Amino acid sequence: MSAIRSDDVFLAELRRHKAILYKVANAYCSRREDRGDLIQDITIELWRAWPRYDRAQPFAAWMQRIAINVAISFFRGESRRIRDALPIDDFGMDLAAADRVLDAEGDDLRALHQLIGRLDEVNRALILLYLEGYSQDETAAMLGLSATNVATRINRIKQKLQRDYAAQKDDA
Incomplete structure (x- = not known):
């Protein structure tokens, strides 16, 4: 070419x-x-x-x-x-x-972005790739992590975001 x-x-x-x-x-x-x-x-x-x-x-x-x-x-x-x-x-x-x-973005999506913005840089990358639909294997290859580590961390991130979102809604 x-x-x-x-x-x-x-x-x-x-x-x-x-x-x-x-x-x-x-x-x-x-x-x-x-x-x-x-x-x-x-x-x-x-x-x-x-x-x-x-x-x-x-x-x-x-x-x-x-x-x-x-x-x-x-x-x-x-x-x-x-x-x-x-x-x-x-x-x-x-x-x-x-x-x-x-x-x-709606209010809920804006709130989610704010919560994602509070994550450390690697966890932010993990959740962004998850939200974009990349598989655990693809995400692992992109970030130099194991697929198991990716799966574990994504589950923890999702739980944290749910807790933080609920707490934010309670404070409002």
Whole structure:
């Protein structure tokens, strides 16, 4: 595949699956500016990894794995910030669209996102992948955990979210 053709394929896939970027950014960042920075960092990492992308693997799963790993690093403050890179709009990303996703959520979904935001970065990644429908094996491969560990942790996270949600409803 020629370099130009490959670039076009990457950009088309990125635009097609940009909801993944929005969901991950919304889960890891409360401030709009941070969401933009995280989306930009994820996009840059995707671009860097693109030459090694295995076309036999679904693009969405590959993208999700990279997005989660970048978000975890971003959240921990270990990633380098690239401030002078291409504007995010050049990749077809729209921060206003990410904001609209948040605004369109009902009160219960907004409360769930707030509770998920309180989880540590690995548990947040686990529940995001669970909510996206990834299997335990896929999640384990993406995060470098065992499938048993994933299953156990997801059950504990779900129980914690249920308890916290009930407590939040009682306080209201």
